[in-house]
Amino acid sequence: MKLGIDRAKGLDRYLTSWKSRDDPSPGDFTYRLNPSGYPQMILMNKSVVLSSSGPWNGIRFSGIPQLRTNPVFRFGFVFNQNEIYYYFNVLKSSVPSMVVLNENGIVRRFTWVDRTKSWFLYLSPQTDDCDTYASCGGNGNCTIASSPKCMCLTGFVPKDPSDWESGDWSNGCVRRTELDCPGGDKFLKYTQVKLPDARQSWFNESMNLQECEQTCLRNCSCTAYSNLDIRGQGSGCLLWFGDLMDIRQVNENIQGIYVRMAASEVGQIFGFSHQSRSEDLDLPMFDLTTLVNATGNFSEDNKLGEGGFGAVYKGVLRNGQEIAVKRLSENSRQGQVEFKNEVAYIAKLQHRNLIKILGCCIQVDEMMLIYEFLPNRSLDCFIFDQEKGVSLDWPRRFTIINGVALGLLYLHRDSRLRIIHRDLKAENILLDNEMNPKISDFGLARSFGGNESEANTKRVVGTFGYMSPEYAINGFYSVKSDVFSFGVLVLEIVSGKRNRGFNHPDKHLNLLGYAWTLSRDQKFMELVDPLIVSTFNPVEVLRSIHVALLCVQNNPHDRPEMSSVVMMLNSESTLPQPKQPGFFYETSASEASSSSDSRHKKYSANEITISHLLPR
Template sequence: MQMGIRTKNISALGSSRLFLFFFSSLLSQHCCAEVLYEINPSHSLSQGQTLVSPGRIFELGFFSPSDSANKYVGIWHKNILPRKVVWVANRERPLAVTGSLASLRISSNGSLELVDGKLNSVWSNNVTIQVSSSNTSSVAAVLSDDGNFVVKGAGESIWQSFDYPGDTMLPTQRLGYNTKSKKGRFLTAWKSESDPSSGIYTVEGGRAAETPAQVIIWINRSTPFWRSGPWDKSKFIGLPDMDDGYLSGFKGEENVEQGTQYFSYELFGNLAAYLDVSSQGKLKLMYARNGSNWSVYCDAQKNPCDIYGACGPYGVCNVSESPICKCLKGFVPKSDLEWSKGDWTSGCVRKTELFCERQTNKKSVPLQGTQDDNDDGFWKITRAKVPDYHQYITSLNLEDDFNDCKIQCLNNCSCLAYAHVNNIGCLVWSKDLIDIQEFSKGGVDIYIRLARKELGEEKPIKLIASLTAIGLVIILVAIVFGLHRLRANQKESIPSSRDTLRIYIGKHDPSELLIYDFDTLLTATDNFSVTNKLGQGGFGPVYKGMLQDGKEIAVKRLSSSSGQGIEEFKNEMLLISNLQHKNLVRMMGCCIKEDEKLLVYEFMPNKSLDTFLFDPMRRGELDWDRRFNIIQGVTRGLLYLHYDSYVKVIHRDLKVSNILLDGKMNPKISDFGLARIVEGSQCLENTQKVVGTRGYMSPEYAMGGIFSEKSDVYSFGVLVLEIISSKKNNNFFLYDQQLGFLAYAWNLWYEGRGLELVDEELGDSYSSSEVLKCVHIGLLCVQDNATDRPTMKDIGLMLSSEKDGSQPKRPVFTIQNSFFHPQLQYGHTNSSTNEATITVIEGR
C-alpha cells in the first residue's frame, strides 16, 4: 500500500515538473519570440516568430482577434498600443487557434503561401516564380518600414500587400481605379471586431470614368453609404473641414492615358497614421506621435446629414436646423405622411414643370399655375455639398467665367443644376439631385434649375409688359450712364497702367515698394498653379512664386470676384508699405492689370500659425518655447502698431491665420486690408460696416461698430488662449456644461486649474509660471468691458517682468458661441468675405 502511494506521489511530481517545463518553454517562446527580417525558401515564419521591418516600425506575425477562436497572419505597428492590425493575409480562411504548426513560407514554385500543420494551403499570393535549387535566396518576402509586405525576385518587386488592401490604408498607399484594366484598389471593412472576413462596407476611389473622382463608401458594393464630394486638386469639396491648401496631406493622381485615378496621403513630422473603415462603415484617420496611443485626426461621418441621401432626391440636409431635412426651393415632399414621421428618404418632387420640358413634350399637361411661365431660371444654394452623379464639362476650362457654365446648362433641357467650382471648372447634373448638404462653412455654390414662377419671375400681361419695357429702357440708359461715370471715377482713383500706378503710389511715398508686371508674377507663380497655392485668405488665394533672380515671394491675388474692393486694396498697399517692424510682414510690391489686383509679400516658408496650431499632426512641432516666442512677437508687433508707428493703426482682423511664421518660426502679423488709422488722441472710432472674423471680434465692435486699440487687445487675448490650448474659440463647446471656449478657460483659471488648458501634446515640457501668466493675460484681454482690458503696453510689461494684472472678470458675452459647430473639432477653417452691418452680425 505504501509502495503504491509513493509511486503515485513520484508520478505526480514528475507530471508537475513536466508541466512546468512545457509552461516555461511556452513562456520563453512568447516573451522572447524569434525575430526575422526575411522569409525565403530556407526560412519560413512559424507561430511564435515575427517578421519585422528594418526600422522596427512594423511587425508581421500570427494573431487572434479578441473573442475569436481563429488565428490569422497580419501586420501591425510594432510599438503602438492598442494594436491595430492594418493588413490580414488569410482574412477569409482562418486557422484554428489550437493549431501550432502553421507557417508562412516561400513554396517550391516561388509563391508566398500559408500552410497549416498538415501542410495544406490556407492562403497564397498566387504568384508563381521559378526558384533555382542552386540559389535559394532568389525569392524573399520582406516587410518595409512603410508597412508594405513585399515579395522580391532577383531584387525586383513581384508582389506587394499595398496592391491588396484590407480595411486599412497606410500613408503612401493608393486607393483608386484603373478604367482600362477594370481593376480597383479599395478598402473592405471587417465583418465585426473579432472577424476580419469581408464585411458589407467598401471604400472606393469613385466610380469608373468619373471625373473628377470622389471617395465613396458602399454597402454591399451597390448602395452608397457616404461620399466625400469631388476632388478639386487640393481637397474634397464635400468635406468642409479639410484644409484648403496642400497641407491636408491628401494627394490625387490622375493619368488619362493609363486610365488611372488614385488617392493617397502623406504625413508631416514623426507621425504614424492609418485610415480605416470600421465594421459599422465609419471612416476615420488616426495618428500617433512617438509611440503614443492612437488619436482621431478626422472623422468622415459626424452627423446624420453625412449619411448618403438622408433627405432623398431634391432634399437638402442641414444639421443645425430642426428638422434637418427640407425640400429645395420649388419642390414639395413626395409623401407628407412619411415626412411628418421623420422619414425623408422618399425625397421631394417639383411643384412647377420646367418650361423646357413643356416645349419638348407638347402632349404633357402643364401643372397648375404654369401657364404664365415663359422660361427657366436658377436658384442659388450657398455653402453646399454638391449632389451626387456630377458630369464634368470638358469643353470649358478653369479660366472660363461661370456664366459659360450657366449657358451650357440652360441650353440643355436635361440639365437640372450646375456649379462652377474653383480648381475644377464646370459641373452639371442631369439625374435626380441627391445627397445635398448645407454647411456652416466651406462648400460651394450650386444653381438649381426652376421654372420662372418658382423664382417669382412670371410673365406679366401684355399691357404691363409694354409699360415695363419702356421703363426698362429708361433704367438701362441710366445704368449705362452710371457705369460710364463709375468707370471714369475708378480710373481716376486707381490707374490702369503701370506708369500711372507708379505716379499714384509716388504721391504717398511708400518706401521700397515696387510695381511688378502682371506677366512677371504670372511666370513666377506658374500661371497661379494649384500646386503653388499656399492657402485661401479672407479676400483671395495666396500663391508661392519665384522671381527670375531666385527670390521667393508670396502673391495675394484679388480678382474682380474678390470681396476686397479698391479701398481695402489701397489701404493695405499704402499702409503696410509704410510700416516697418520685424514682427509685421513686409510688402515688396503690387500689381494692377484691368480687374486683377495683386499684392506681393516676402515669402514665409512656414506659412501661417493655424497650419501648425490646429493640425493634430503638426501642433506637436510647436513646443512651449516657440509658442511663448510667438506670443511675445505678436505683442511687440501690436505695440508698434498702437504706439510706435508714425500713425496709430487698429488691425481689426487679428487671428491665428493672419500670423505668419518665418523660417525660424518667428511671428509676423499680416493682412492689413481691414486695418484703420486713427488719430493719436482719439480713443474710439465708429463704423456702420462691421467686418472681421467670428470669434475674434470684441463685444463693442460686433454689437455697436465701435473699435479702438482695445478691440485688437480682445482679439489678442483670444489668440493667446488658442496658442496655449490649440483649441478654436469659434469651434469649441462643452455640451454638458453649456460652456464656450472663453468661459471654459476662465472656469479653469478661477478653480486653480489653469494648467489644464495647455495642449496635451506638450506633455510636461513647459514653464508653469509662463503658462499661467499667459492664461491670466489672455483672460484680462477678453473681458467684456473694453475699459477693463489692459493696453498692449501693460501686456508687454506683464510678459517681461513679474508684474501681475488685476483679477479678470468672467466673460459673459456669448454671441460667438451662438454659432458653435455641433462638435468640438480641430479642422482648418477658411475665411469668407461676408461683411455685416451693425444690425446684422455676420463675421467672416
C-alpha cells in the same frame, strides 16, 4: 582697357567696327561713352543710336544685368574732373579675353578656351529685341516675355492708338492726366526696370533721396528721379527731363525710379481718398509678366489659399527669391477695398513681427500684392493640428505670443500710422523659417490720427470668435478690440483649441468662459494643450493665461493696452484679477444682441455685415 574720355590728354577711347569681315577699315558702328547728362555707353550706326547701357548705378550699368562679378575680368567706372571712363581688366593673364564690335554692330566679349583652341562667347550687352534703343518709344516699357512686348507705363496711354495696335510703338506713350505743377504732383515707384536714357539728365552726388525728390518737385520739367548710386542705403540724385526713353524690364534690378504723375492720377490708380493721397506711394511696381512666370501662370499647384481678397500663390523670381502673390479676384468688391487698405497701410510699416510687402502690380485688369514668402504658413496649421502641433513646443509658442504682442504694440503706438488691425486671428499670423510670427492681412485695418482712439461703424467685418463684444454687437472698435482678439489668440495657443466652436460638454461655456472658470478654480493645467505638457514652463503658461483673460474682459476699459501686455508677459509683478470675459457662454451674435441693453439694440444681427474671411 579703358573706354571713355581723358580731358587732360584730349583722348576719346572707343570701339569702331570693321567695314566688313575682310575689310579692317573703319565701319559705320561705334561703341563709346557718351558724356552728356550722366555718362553711359552708347552703340551707334553713324548718328543713329542703336542701343544704350543705361546709367552706371555704382555696381554696373543699369541696362546690363549680366555684367556682374566674375572670374575673367574686373570692371568699374571712373568719373572725375579729368577723366570719365568704363574700364575692364583681365584677372588672369593665362585666360585671354577680348571685346569685339563686329561688322554687324554687335558688341561681344570672348574668352579663349585652351582645351578647344577657340574663342568662346562670354558676354554681350545686347541680348534681345528690347535692347534696341527706344523700341517702345517715350514712356513705354519693353518686356521681352510679353506679347506684345511694349506697354505704356502706368498712367500713360499710347500716343497713336492705331499705330500702337498695329505693332508700331515708336511714337510711345503720353500722360493720361497732365501734370499739375507746382504743388499737385506725386510719384510712382518702379523697380525691375532699366533706367531711362540719361543724356537729358542732371545729377548731384551728395544729395539723399528725399532731397532729390524735392529738387524734382520744384522743377516742373523734371519727370522722374532716382538714386545715383545704389550701394549701401543709396546716395546721390539723378533727375530726368522730358519723355522717359529706352525703359525695359530687367528683373534683376532692385533700384527704384520714381516717375512723376498728377496726384489725381495716382488717386485713380489706387482708388485712394483725398486724405490717403497726402503722402507719396513708396511701393515697388512689379511687371505682370514677371509674376506670371514666377507663379507658373498662377498654377493651382502654387496656390497657397484663398480669401475675401482673392487667391494667394507662391512664386519664385528669376533670382531665386520666393514670394507670395495675393491676386485680387475679378469680382471681389471687398478685395478692392482690402487692396487699397494694404497699399495705404502696410507699405508704411516696418517691424520684424509684421509681414513685409515687396511691391504691387497694377497692370491690364490685374491688381496684385507681393509679399515675402513664409514657408511655415500660418499659426492655425500648427496649433489646431495634432501632428504638426508637436513641433510647436512651449518655448516656440511663448515666443510667438510675445512676437505678436510686440507687433500689435508697434501698430497701436509706435508706427507712423496708429493702426487697428481688426482681424487678428491664428490664420493671419504667419511663421518664418524659425517660427517667428508675422502679423499679416491688413485689408480690414483702420488708422487713427491725432488724439483719436476709437470709432464706430455700421459694417462690422472680421471673424467671429475673435471679435470683441462691443464691436460684434455695436460696431464700436478701438485698440482694445485688437487687445480682445489677442487674448483669444493666446488662449488658443495655450490650449490648442479654437474659441469658435468650442463648447464645454457640461457647462455650455466657450473657450473664454472655460479658461476663466479654470483660472478662478486654480485648475489652469486642465487648459494646457497636452502636446506641450512636457516642454512648458508653468510660470510662463500661468502668466500667459492670466494676461489673456485680462485682455478678453467684457468691458473694453478694463482691458490693458498692448504696452502693459508686453510688460506683464515678461515681468514678475502682481497681476489684477480678471473680470468675467466677453461672450462668456457660447452664444450667437443675435442672442448677444437681444440680451444687451437698448443702446445696443440699434444694430440687429441682420443689420451687421460679417465677412468671415478664410485663411490666406
